[in-house]
Amino acid sequence: MIHILLFAHLQEAIGEAELRVNLSDYTVGQIKGWMEKQYPMLSFQQMMAAVNEEFATDEMIVNDGDTLAFIPPISGG
Amino acid sequence: MNMQLFEIVDKPIDIEEVKQKVVSRDAGAILLFIGTVREFTKGKKTLHLEYQAYSPMAIKMFEQISKEIEERWPDVKIAITHRVGHLDISDIAVVIAVSSPHRKVAYEANEYAIDRIKQIVPIWKKEFWEDGTEWIGDQLENVPYPVGNPPIMKGEFS
Numbered sequence: 001m002i003h004i005l006l007f008a009h010l011q012e013a014i015g016e017a018e019l020r021v022n023l024s025d026y027t028v029g030q031i032k033g034w035m036e037k038q039y040p041m042l043s044f045q046q047m048m049a050a051v052n053e054e055f056a057t058d059e060m061i062v063n064d065g066d067t068l069a070f071i072p073p074i075s076g077g
Numbered sequence: 078m079n080m081q082l083f084e085i086v087d088k089p090i091d092i093e094e095v096k097q098k099v100v101s102r103d104a105g106a107i108l109l110f111i112g113t114v115r116e117f118t119k120g121k122k123t124l125h126l127e128y129q130a131y132s133p134m135a136i137k138m139f140e141q142i143s144k145e146i147e148e149r150w151p152d153v154k155i156a157i158t159h160r161v162g163h164l165d166i167s168d169i170a171v172v173i174a175v176s177s178p179h180r181k182v183a184y185e186a187n188e189y190a191i192d193r194i195k196q197i198v199p200i201w202k203k204e205f206w207e208d209g210t211e212w213i214g215d216q217l218e219n220v221p222y223p224v225g226n227p228p229i230m231k232g233e234f235s
């Protein structure tokens with residue numbers, strides 16, 4: 001089981017701030033592909049991601065219990 | 078007094094409190110950047126804003142920015158507070174306090190900090206206009222995505 005965190009327009013489009021899914025041991029890139037299958041109106045391929053609060057590449061494996069956050073283009077400050 | 082150098086808050090920011098965190102006997106300058114909510118952007122009128130943060134990661138990214146500043150300007154002290162939630166026009170969204178023995182470095186380090194916040198700190202702004210709303214992204218057009226295109230994994234779960 002992994003935790004997926006959603007923010008900004010992703011959170012509004014999906015209607016959830018957090019998902020719990022059985023996608024342990026897949027890569028970030030694979031999970032992006034899975035998200036696009038679940039939510040075809042959203043694009044994840046170019047989006048930044050973070051695993052356990054650190055920026056992650058698409059090749060990184062997400063392990064059981066990890067938190068994967070999708071980081072849409074940011075606009076703080 | 079609250080001495081956490083980096084904070085995400087959902088209440089109005091106390092500028093003096095942020096400033097106090099960088100007070101030092103070695104400092105000859107304290108520079109405050111105060112980011113406020115602008116009413117007009119490219120002619121379009123903003124009614125109010127909503128900020129959202131991935132708070133634990135945002136704090137880590139503030140700490141990373143602090144480390145980068147320490148490497149470049151070892152004598153600088155820095156504190157950052159960013160507000161989230163509903164903000165009205167002229168409300169303070171962010172305060173960056175920098176102290177340094179000499180003023181030039183304080184200006185440089187403070188500008189570096191706000192530039193980096195806009196690149197790596199997971200905070201998002203939603204604009205509310207008279208005719209709609211939108212989550213704003215990529216204001217600098219230099220969002221640090223990994224170089225190259227990630228491999229396409231479509232079909233993997235079919």
